[in-house]
Amino acid sequence: MASASYRRRQCFAGPLLAEPEWRVLDRSEIDWLNAIVMCRAYAPGQCIFHEGDACQGLYIICEGLVALRKHDGAGASVLIRLAETGDILGYRSLLAEEPYQTTAEVLKPSRVGFVATTIVHELIARKPDLAFAFLRRVCHDLGEAQERFHLTVTQSLRARVAYFLLLMKEDYGTETPDGSLLIELPISRRDMAEMIGVRSESLSRTIRQMTDDGILAFSGHRAWIGNTDRLLDELGPHVERHPMT
Amino acid sequence: MASASYRRRQCFAGPLLAEPEWRVLDRSEIDWLNAIVMCRAYAPGQCIFHEGDACQGLYIICEGLVALRKHDGAGASVLIRLAETGDILGYRSLLAEEPYQTTAEVLKPSRVGFVATTIVHELIARKPDLAFAFLRRVCHDLGEAQERFHLTVTQSLRARVAYFLLLMKEDYGTETPDGSLLIELPISRRDMAEMIGVRSESLSRTIRQMTDDGILAFSGHRAWIGNTDRLLDELGPHVERHPMT
DNA sequence: CGCCAGGTTGATTTCGCTCAAGCAATGTGG
DNA sequence: CCACATTGCTTGAGCGAAATCAACCTGGCG
Incomplete structure (x- = not known):
């Protein structure tokens, strides 16, 4: 069926489909994704991608908990956000067409699906609503980031x-x-x-x-x-x- | 022709058209926009919109300089970003469908065009590339905001x-x-x-x-x-x- | 049991803030 | 044209919050 760490089935299922991005897709597209998307298990401490890596696609957390960190040369690092079941990783880099700016470190045992860049572009081309869904999310995230900056500086x-x-x-x-x-x-x-x-x-x-x-x-x-x-x-x-x- | 502060013509012209968002539009769409879009003059100190206001559309700086600020209850405020000729204001709020999180204060005499939400949505529906252009911009901005947070905390x-x-x-x-x-x-x-x-x-x-x-x-x-x-x-x-x- | 990582506490230092004054440039009214 | 307010910037003195350095718990685990 699959190796211990790779599976092909059932990445997009259950509550994951409630995410605003996937809700715009219809049954056949979900099935198509499920047939294509690689899902693999990660143990705590493993990294899904590293700061500076070229972005190959985006990741979907089917189950688990992941931290996005930025490091500086000295030991210090900053935790930019937590991502849990249903959350998407790497969309910023993918859509900005930039390398990853953060390292995705697994905190709890996780299953994570990978969707290649080409697939995402294909989907967006077919469903313009998907672009809208991402726009909303990113704009919301940007608002939170600004809020956080403001707070950190003033409070x-x-x-x-x-x-x-x-x-x-x-x-x-x-x-x-x-x-x-x-x-x-x-x-x-x-x-x-x-x-x-x-x-x-x-x-x-x-x-x-x-x-x-x-x-x-x-x-x-x-x-x-x-x-x-x-x-x-x-x-x-x-x-x-x-x-x- | 027009009042002292409002004009209808020539908002989208010259170097403004080089902005990635407008470059995806063709001649007829630009003309259409130019016919519709209100352009008005602001003096330093005036505000284009205020934190908390409902978002009615986006603003284009035809000429000038504008600061986006966040205030807290005490006197303290933070300057989130500068916007100069060619830059767009309010797209975050518009696309996130949230109120403005910042106040746009004019720093140098400016001419600013206004594009209502419905017009933007119409444009995006007609030109999916426009959504892409905004996606790239917002994702890039998000990256910068995260970088800035990181820097502020660690350096x-x-x-x-x-x-x-x-x-x-x-x-x-x-x-x-x-x-x-x-x-x-x-x-x-x-x-x-x-x-x-x-x-x-x-x-x-x-x-x-x-x-x-x-x-x-x-x-x-x-x-x-x-x-x-x-x-x-x-x-x-x-x-x-x-x-x- | 000893070890070790994660967490807490203590002592000290440092960086940036607060409050306050001084100064230069610009504006304003007599 | 001068006296005087006003505004933006710089400087100083002192303070305080958070960082740093270092020790010491605590609980989990071989």
Whole structure:
């Protein structure tokens, strides 16, 4: 049927089809993709592509978690974004026709499908709506990137931690029986620090400080937030209150 | 013919047509646009649109200079990008179908054309290449925004000033007879500081420091750089050497 | 048990911010 | 034409937040 790490079937299935990009495709096109697209498994620590590599196509995370990082010459790096099940990688490079600007490092065991550049162009030519779907996504991403820059430059570390947690709440937050908020962060402290743009020691201290102030409680990758309003108060004046509309 | 501030003719003409977006249009479409598009004059200090406004369409700078800013509740603001003759404003909001995230403030006397959302959609429907052109642009912008975030988080103020000057060199730099580089910055110190993400006092100090080190010389909005390599040396290890490829 | 990676804490330093004053260029009104 | 405000930029002194360097936990695992 296939090797241990490569499979041909069932890349585009289930909830993946709900992604705005694929929703514009009809049954036959999905089937066509499923017949063509290579899907392979990655273990944590492996890289799907590296900063500077030429872009050959885009990647679809069928299952798992991947970090997009930028490195500088010294050890320092920055985590640009997390990508989880259903997310697409490499579309920026593909559509800008530039090399990858980030390294895609697998954080949790993942299955990832690959769609070659030619296939994508063919699809877009056939379905102009697909271009629209990508346009919307990229424009939204650009807005987030600008927001993030603004925030990083103007807000204190503590405000940025609060903002980060509110972002993570969207994807990883749940209500606990007693009415408080539980966030199961999928990443390490170091990665969290790299997303906020801060040293991990400083993050530790800030978390401790906020814990002492009774705003939150941490245990490993789990964060409890008793009162979300207290977190919102940490944000500077008139910062966009609901980043994820 | 027209009021003092509104004109109907000649918005799309001359070098404007060289912009990748409009190059995909043929003569008849350009004429059609020129017949429809409102062009008006703005004085420095006026705003074309404001953060939070609903997006009605996009703006084309026929002539002039405009700053896109993000404000926070306190006085602080950040300059997201400069737009000059030929540049387009508002395409992010239009294509993401979101309100404006920035305020467009005119810095130099400008003539600006307005293209309503419906017109843009009509054009894209007729010319799928237009969608491609926008995709490329937005993806490129996204790359720059990520690069900028990375830089701001990992590099020192001094390195960021160096990087900024190398960016400005692309658009505003010229060779002087004696072989050194002259950059005629179109913006104030304050705006420069807002682009770098730093207080203007700190920028002043950094410029003085670099002047004392013999790397550059400033006089008002003019900057001389004797040796570009000295500037490059200021960049951290392995930072992308040629940001504008 | 010892080892090791990830995380926390402590001590110190440094960089950039804040607040405040000075200065040059431009504008304004008498 | 001069006195005086205003604006943009630079400089100074002091402070504070975050980085740095280094030690020390803690829990998982061979």
